[in-house]
Amino acid sequence: MKTLKVDIKKRYGDFNLDVKFETSTDRFALLGSSGSGKSMTLKCIAGIEKPDEGYIALGDRVLFDSSKRINVPSRERKVGYLFQDYALFPNMSAFNNINIVCNNVDRTRELLKRFNIDGVADHKPSQMSGGQCQRTALARMLAADPEVILLDEPFSALDNYMHTIIEREIFDVLSDYDGPSVLVSHDRNEVYRMCGTIGVLDNGTLVEVQDKESFFAHPASVVSARLTGCKNITSLTTDGFATDWGIQLTPPEGASEFKFAGYRAHFFELAEEEKKGMANVFEVEVERVIEDTFSKVICFRQKGNNSTSSDSLLTFITSKDVIVEDIKFLKLDPSKLILLKR
Amino acid sequence: MDLSPLWITFKISLASTVFVFVTGLLIAWGVTYLRKGRAVIDAVLSLPLVLPPTVMGFLILISVGSNSFIGKILDSFGTRLVFTWQGAAVAAAVVSFPVMYRGIRGALEQVEPSVIQAGRTLGMGEFKILRSVMLPMAAPGIIASVVLSFARCLGEFGATLMVAGNIPGKTQTMSVAVYTAMQSSDRSLAFKWVLIIIAYSLIILVVMNCLPSIRRVRR
Numbered sequence: 001m002k003t004l005k006v007d008i009k010k011r012y013g014d015f016n017l018d019v020k021f022e023t024s025t026d027r028f029a030l031l032g033s034s035g036s037g038k039s040m041t042l043k044c045i046a047g048i049e050k051p052d053e054g055y056i057a058l059g060d061r062v063l064f065d066s067s068k069r070i071n072v073p074s075r076e077r078k079v080g081y082l083f084q085d086y087a088l089f090p091n092m093s094a095f096n097n098i099n100i101v102c103n104n105v106d107r108t109r110e111l112l113k114r115f116n117i118d119g120v121a122d123h124k125p126s127q128m129s130g131g132q133c134q135r136t137a138l139a140r141m142l143a144a145d146p147e148v149i150l151l152d153e154p155f156s157a158l159d160n161y162m163h164t165i166i167e168r169e170i171f172d173v174l175s176d177y178d179g180p181s182v183l184v185s186h187d188r189n190e191v192y193r194m195c196g197t198i199g200v201l202d203n204g205t206l207v208e209v210q211d212k213e214s215f216f217a218h219p220a221s222v223v224s225a226r227l228t229g230c231k232n233i234t235s236l237t238t239d240g241f242a243t244d245w246g247i248q249l250t251p252p253e254g255a256s257e258f259k260f261a262g263y264r265a266h267f268f269e270l271a272e273e274e275k276k277g278m279a280n281v282f283e284v285e286v287e288r289v290i291e292d293t294f295s296k297v298i299c300f301r302q303k304g305n306n307s308t309s310s311d312s313l314l315t316f317i318t319s320k321d322v323i324v325e326d327i328k329f330l331k332l333d334p335s336k337l338i339l340l341k342r
Numbered sequence: 343m344d345l346s347p348l349w350i351t352f353k354i355s356l357a358s359t360v361f362v363f364v365t366g367l368l369i370a371w372g373v374t375y376l377r378k379g380r381a382v383i384d385a386v387l388s389l390p391l392v393l394p395p396t397v398m399g400f401l402i403l404i405s406v407g408s409n410s411f412i413g414k415i416l417d418s419f420g421t422r423l424v425f426t427w428q429g430a431a432v433a434a435a436v437v438s439f440p441v442m443y444r445g446i447r448g449a450l451e452q453v454e455p456s457v458i459q460a461g462r463t464l465g466m467g468e469f470k471i472l473r474s475v476m477l478p479m480a481a482p483g484i485i486a487s488v489v490l491s492f493a494r495c496l497g498e499f500g501a502t503l504m505v506a507g508n509i510p511g512k513t514q515t516m517s518v519a520v521y522t523a524m525q526s527s528d529r530s531l532a533f534k535w536v537l538i539i540i541a542y543s544l545i546i547l548v549v550m551n552c553l554p555s556i557r558r559v560r561r
Contacts, residue, residue: 043459046459046463047462047463048459048462048463073462074459074462074463075462075463075464075465075466075467076465077463078465079463080463081459081460081463083456083459083460084456085454085456087454087456087457087459087460088457088460089457089460089461089474089475090457090479091475091478091479092474100466100474101464101465101466140464141464143464144463144464144465
């Protein structure tokens with residue numbers, strides 16, 4: 001079983017990349033907002049960019065080691081890289097895009113068939129749909145027999161429908177594949193569906209690595225909590241006052257060591273007027289209502305909270321049937337608070 | 343009317359273009375890999391574009407003339423460049439090199455980096471990437487550079503005169519022929535050559551202008 005070991009540092013103007021992780025067959029996800037260094041990390045692994053210092057190894061092959069001045073060129077790394085924009089050879093048909101890599105007509109035909117693109121084998125990338133291009137790129141990548149698969153936001157250029165289909169196809173490819181793979185994404189749902197372990201990149205630094213279940217249940221930092229989709233976050237005083245939200249909370253035992261708290265937008269419940277002024281209860285002042293496809297998104301703040309922090313505006317996601325005028329008081333369940341140390 | 347200047351010009355342009363195409367392509371390809379010192383190297387390679395023809399002629403004479411190192415080597419083989427059409431081709435090559443080099447470099451740089459990087463991660467060597475991906479993708483720009491560079495040879499006058507002289511039937515090009523005709527007050531001959539040069543240039547430029555449509559059809 002091959003293991004991919006990455007421990008690299010790279011300066012890029014003001015930006016500092018500092019990433020260290022290890023992965024074997026468990027699909028690894030790098031989750032981060034745009035500009036957090038996700039793609040840069042993949043490019044360093046693939047040998048497209050050169051780290052300033054550090055170490056990259058795949059199984060017993062050292063791909064990069066600054067202390068020993070080893071820097072294996074891209075073409076010898078046996079790294080499968082799926083580019084955001086597919087990066088197909090535009091002057092070649094789908095068939096030739098694959099055949100130029102494996103130089104084996106039977107293998108090419110087999111790959112075309114496997115990805116259901118044998119019908120467009122003689123089409124050039126400009127004549128194919130986004131989905132067909134991504135399938136060709138996937139087939140081309142496999143034609144090189146990679147020892148690690150790197151996926152750089154592979155669905156970002158696809159529409160919703162194609163996204164779902166291609167995602168399943170890539171999932172199947174990765175499930176059959178017996179080497180390590182790294183998926184770069186900013187989409188928590190995609191990462192949750194595709195991968196087993198999640199690493200969070202924040203401004204160039206890998207701040208957290210966890211398996212996906214515990215990552216979504218107990219994110220360790222504000223950055224991670226936001227990336228898991230937690231919409232409401234506040235800083236917390238030692239006696240449980242939510243400074244951004246402007247209400248008193250009754251957090252569970254031992255919570256005084258936590259500096260922040262998060263609460264998911266669909267966990268709020270309507271409360272009666274008698275609860276006014278009690279802990280965990282908001283007196284709601286609705287700022288705006290956004291009609292989403294299958295839900296209503298209500299942005300509100302605690303009445304009289306003059307904080308200018310963007311976190312003072314909370315988000316409540318509820319069903320379409322709820323009448324906004326009825327929402328006077330909302331309570332949160334303190335056991336569902338996500339408590340964060342940093 | 344002696345049409346030899348037309349054939350001599352054509353011969354010189356062709357030889358120069360072939361030579362400059364090969365060197366320009368290789369050097370432009372090399373320059374795309376440069377990270378440091380690129381601005382300086384690029385400036386040096388583009389110098390013939392701005393230097394006066396007399397300066398170019400002077401530099402060519404001292405580097406390939408009979409007293410120079412190259413001149414002496416050629417002499418030992420019983421040949422020379424000064425006052426020959428090959429010498430004129432050298433002058434044309436030097437002057438048209440920046441046109442070719444800059445055009446091809448620009449065309450190669452238009453190829454998306456991710457496509458080249460993809461080739462590398464797929465295990466393709468640099469030359470294979472150049473041959474099967476970069477050249478086909480840059481073809482329209484490269485063809486345009488070749489045509490422009492060929493056309494540039496036609497306009498060459500100063501350096502050619504200094505290196506190859508003005509020997510009718512041997513080194514006299516069309517642009518030199520116009521000058522000679524005017525010097526000997528043969529206005530009608532000068533006029534004929536002017537018309538031929540305009541027609542010749544026009545054909546080249548029309549060919550040039552048809553190139554973008556080739557590209558569109560390909561897509």
